Amino acid sequence: MARRQRPNVPVVIDGHEVMAYPDESVLSAADREGIRIPRLCALEGTSVHGGCRLCVVEVAERHKLMPACGTTVVEDMEVRTRSRSLDEHRKLICELLLAEGNHVCAVCVSNGACELQDLAEELGVDHVRPDYQFPRRSVDASHPKYTFDPNRCVLCTRCVRTCAEVEGAHVWDLAGRASGSHLIADLGQEWGEAPSCTWCGKCVAVCPTGALAWKGKAVGEMRHDPSLVAFLSSAREQGEWVDREALR
Amino acid sequence: MTSPKHAAPPLPRLATIWLGGCSGCHMSFVDLDEWLIELRRHAQIVYGPLVDRKEFPEDVDAVLVEGAVTNTDNLELAHQLRARSKVVISFGDCAVTGNVTALRNLVGEPGEMVYRVYAEHPDRDGQMPSEVIPDLLPQALPLHHVVPVDLFLPGCPPPAARIREALESLLGIDDSPHGIRFG
Amino acid sequence: MAKVIDLDDVAVNEAEARSRYRWRIKVCSSTACDASGAGPAYRAVEQRVEEQGLEHDVQVVPTGCMGLCSAGPLVRTEPRGGQPTLFQEVNERVGADIVERHVKGREDLAEHQLDEGLPFFTRQERVVLSNAGRIDPERLEDYVAEGGYRALVSALRMRPRGLIETIEASGLRGRGGAGYPTAKKWGMLHDAVADEKYVVANGDEGDPGAFMDRAVMEDDPHRVLEGVTLAAYATGASKAFLYVRAEYPRAIKRLEQAIRTAKRQRLLGRNILGSDFSLDVEIRTGAGAFVCGEETALLASIEGQRGQPRMRPPYPTERGLYGRPTMINNVETLANLPDIVRRGPEWFRRMGTEVSPGTKVFALAGSLRHTGLIEVPMGLTLGEIIEEIGGGCPDGRAFKAAQTGGPSGGCVPASFRDLPVDFESLRQAGSIMGSGGLIAMDEGVSMPEVARFYMDFSQDESCGKCTPCRVGTLEMHRLLERICAGEGSHRDLELLEQLSRTVRETSLCGLGQSAPNPVASTLEHFRDEYLALLRDEPVGVAHG
Known part of the structure; x- marks a missing residue:
């Protein structure tokens, strides 16, 4: 993101003194310092969602765990990103995500380039303790260019936020609640029938799993590029697409 | 334990077994190539598709279990191997997650699934499997949802190198850490 | 613009009107009694009064909840200057008997009487529910006759800060569950600067078996409106929303009607009671999601968004409804305000405990001889509530545990008989006060x-x-x-x-x-x- 001033808010993350920008999130400050906090729904360039809960951290003098993505730095804030119980929570949350959908890596377009798969490895999830839910969900292949496979959706809403906030189309949103929560295009019609879709493909670029993919990709062939959105929104903030000469 | 022929301590007794899976994990095991001969110096392979033995033996030290638990035979074997083994290892994604074998859980009841595969399939003349085929369980399940499992070796299939690392660490040959990953 | 209402005039007229009747027969017409047949009983009473030509002597009043729902439908007769009598399980026949044999024939009808000396009644202390079961909720005059809207009159003569100080002195804590000090929340909204600020009444009572807020909204809607108006005046809010769950159609109807009446009398709307304080009140109904009782989800729902909570901070008092400072108070909290302002914080502090002053309404349910709606001073012990007020488990079964706080609460075992029921003690026992559901379970429960x-x-x-x-x-x-x-x-x-x-x-x-x-x-x-x-x-x- 474009920054006019230097970071001037001192915070302590895992014992490291870090200078953060005012209004910066703990997650972003930690990233700049090279301190890795696991996350799934956070997506630079879009609004904070705070739903996956993988990035929860311990903040001194707060009695509750705070999501690093949605917690703004405060001077001299002390943050711990790793502890035995945080590790346990993150591992179990990852297991819950795997148990909730039908994540069959062996037959997935994103096998090998999937953020959920990476998280499982990072968090040491070598098996899933809770029962697999085996939900019955059907694939939407109605769009000429892309497919949506809800079996692989983790409800991170990256696509929802990107489409609404960056592309400005708001094709995607959520319907239902609890375990019935699901992604819908427009008013619940097939994606190919959703008139507001501009075919821009940003939702596909930001999907962390194989839920949104290009048509024609076989197992392990899909590559996403979530950094696209950060690029687009910072370019917009910096006025990259404005003809500055003409403005003068 | 069988009585030792030599004074040297008996080699650990290793078994491999194949439940509801495609045998790919065993293929990967075979991909260990000449290291299998090396393995023979550290362990005795007492049961598995590579060994001509009908029944799962007693007093197994470690067993690699490929495949999900999907039918009544698998279930019986799972209980048997658990009761007769010290260390049970879920071997590959089907054993660890259900994987492709558990895709049938999304189709519905086993009867519905069998009908779809056999009766509705254009190449099958509407023939249904006869009674010699073991009954399917309501759902295909990962091994650890049926019996307690001690170690997990995910992968579809786990690459030979990863199998080797796991076995080396288990048999005390080399304790360096090994990576784990689904898919 | 309409003339400003003279509340004392209304009260005097109302008292005069009442004194013309020798008898008043109050029929509980709340949701619970309605379900057990209060409708036909009410019509039977009314019909007999007419048949006997008693219309000028006997006034029949439909009221809200009298409390002991398990004995309903309930009817109370009040002779002018005499002792009232409470009747239980009143069907059409008993209703007719009450008119013909009790009122007209001066018979006791002892077999249908319900003893108001029961601990269920005597151990209660009613503030929030003081009018429930006593007044006709659809008449403003009834509320005014009981002292209604006097708190508003005196509050409008105070500075908003002064009103906050009064509430602070009373020690009132939020009745929605967590027990957050009400005045503290008020102070935050008061201090927030914005072009518009909002007050929201949370009437999205979703715990299974809980109906405290429903009773207040249905049985004494003007009390809720007066409370909201006081809160808005103290905090500088110019708009208030009443968020009521759609499952409470009667509460919605009563509140709508009360808002219309209050506006007509300049108790709401522009220049309330002739002052320069104005408040617009709007009702919003939920769509059946429990989570909308959570304040940030509730705000999303009012905005027409998907009812999902968002992270706090920022707290609603900083950034709430439509991005503006907003304060959410539970209905029961608001219903406490008129009496605190009118009777003073010292009076309020005399009830309850040092850190949890006042009373709490509970929906008493489960394996008990007497179930229904009760209001008791905070700090009464679990045993007193279960064994005395509730009369213990029926058929000699042993009391095993009490569930408080609904799905967010926990079970307190019978060994905690002496536990005072207040915010802190319940939390220490592994449960919470919650909004006020209290379910007793006997030995047969797993x-x-x-x-x-x-x-x-x-x-x-x-x-x-x-x-x-x-x-x-x-x-x-x-x-x-x-x-x-x-x-x-x-x-x-x-x-x-x-x-x-x-x-x-x-x-x-x-x-x-x-x-x-x-x-x-x-x-x-x-x-x-x-x-x-x-x-x-x-x-x-x-x-x-």
């Missing part, structure tokens, strides 16, 4: 089964936004189902406990964070019942 019931509720009502609540509660419910069916293992119990911790500590909002409470509290106090249900797993040689 506690894992109770936990399973509440987890089923929570997993169904999760909004689905955060992973631990959406999937964690679902998995916890599965494990509980398995355990209750006798098919759970020690491994399952271990996972259940880990899930309890993770869902509690990592969920986004209060509902997720408290969803494991029924499991955690039953495990703490009744672990043996879980262990007795577990089966042994097949284990290997190394495990044997």
Whole structure:
């Protein structure tokens, strides 16, 4: 993101003194310092969602765990990103995500380039303790260019936020609640029938799993590029697409 | 334990077994190539598709279990191997997650699934499997949802190198850490 | 513009009108009594009064909840200058008898009488419910005759700060569950600077078996409006929303009607009672989601968004409805205000305990001889509520545990008889006050089964936004189902406990964070019942 001033808010993350920008999130400050906090729904360039809960951290003098993505730095804030119980929570949350959908890596377009798969490895999830839910969900292949496979959706809403906030189309949103929560295009019609879709493909670029993919990709062939959105929104903030000469 | 022929301590007794899976994990095991001969110096392979033995033996030290638990035979074997083994290892994604074998859980009841595969399939003349085929369980399940499992070796299939690392660490040959990953 | 209402005039006229009747017959027409046949009973009473030509002597008044729902429909007769009599289980025949034999014939009808000397009645102290069951909720005059809107008159003569100080002195704490000091919240909204500020009344009472707020809204709607107006005046809000769940159609109707009447009398709307304070009040109805009782989800719902909570901070008092400072108060909290302002904070502090002053309304249900709606001073012990007010479990069964706080609460075992029922004590016992559901359970109840019931509720009502609540509660419910069916293992119990911790500590909002409470509290106090249900797993040689 474009920054006019230097970071001037001192915070302590895992014992490291870090200078953060005012209004910066703990997650972003930690990233700049090279301190890795696991996350799934956070997506630079879009609004904070705070739903996956993988990035929860311990903040001194707060009695509750705070999501690093949605917690703004405060001077001299002390943050711990790793502890035995945080590790346990993150591992179990990852297991819950795997148990909730039908994540069959062996037959997935994103096998090998999937953020959920990476998280499982990072968090040491070598098996899933809770029962697999085996939900019955059907694939939407109605769009000429892309497919949506809800079996692989983790409800991170990256696509929802990107489409609404960056592309400005708001094709995607959520319907239902609890375990019935699901992604819908427009008013619940097939994606190919959703008139507001501009075919821009940003939702596909930001999907962390194989839920949104290009048509024609076989197992392990899909590559996403979530950094696209950060690029687009910072370019917009910096006025990259404005003809500055003409403005003068 | 069988009585030792030599004074040297008996080699650990290793078994491999194949439940509801495609045998790919065993293929990967075979991909260990000449290291299998090396393995023979550290362990005795007492049961598995590579060994001509009908029944799962007693007093197994470690067993690699490929495949999900999907039918009544698998279930019986799972209980048997658990009761007769010290260390049970879920071997590959089907054993660890259900994987492709558990895709049938999304189709519905086993009867519905069998009908779809056999009766509705254009190449099958509407023939249904006869009674010699073991009954399917309501759902295909990962091994650890049926019996307690001690170690997990995910992968579809786990690459030979990863199998080797796991076995080396288990048999005390080399304790360096090994990576784990689904898919 | 309409003339400003003279409240004392209204009260005097009302008293005069009443004194013309020799008898007043009050028929409980609340939702509970209605369900047990109060409608036909009311019509029977009215019809007999007409038939006997008693219209000028006897006034028949439909009222709100009289409290002892388990004995309903209830009817109270009040002779002018004499002792009132309460009748229970009044059907059409008994209703007719009350007119013909009791009122006209001066008979006792002892077999239908309900003793108002029961501890159920005598141990109560009614503030919030003082008018419920006594007045006709659809008449402004009835509320005014009981002192209604006088608090507003005196508040408008105070500075807003002064009003906040009065509430601070009373020590009033939020009745919605957590017990946050009301004046503190008010102060935050008062200090917030914005072009418009909002007050929201939370009437989205979703706990199974709880109907405290419903009773207040249905039976004394003007009290809620007066409370909202006081809160808005103190905090500088110019608009208020009453968020009422759609399952309460009668509450919505009564509040709508009350708003119209109050506006007409300049008790609401522009230049209230001739002052320069104006307040616009609007009702918003929920769409059946439990999570919309959570304040940030409630605000999203008012805005027409998907009812999902968002992270705090920022707290609604900083950035709430439409991005503006907003304060959300529970209906019961608001209903306390008129009496605190009118009778003074010292009067309020005389009830309840030092840190939890005042009273609390409970929906008393479950295995008890007397169930219904009660209002008691804070700090009454669990035993007093269960055994004295509730009359203990019926048929000689032993009291086992009390569930408080609904799906966010827990079970307190019978050994905690002497536990004072207030915010802190309940929390220490592993439960919460919550909004006021109190369910008594006897020895026949399986506690894992109770936990399973509440987890089923929570997993169904999760909004689905955060992973631990959406999937964690679902998995916890599965494990509980398995355990209750006798098919759970020690491994399952271990996972259940880990899930309890993770869902509690990592969920986004209060509902997720408290969803494991029924499991955690039953495990703490009744672990043996879980262990007795577990089966042994097949284990290997190394495990044997």
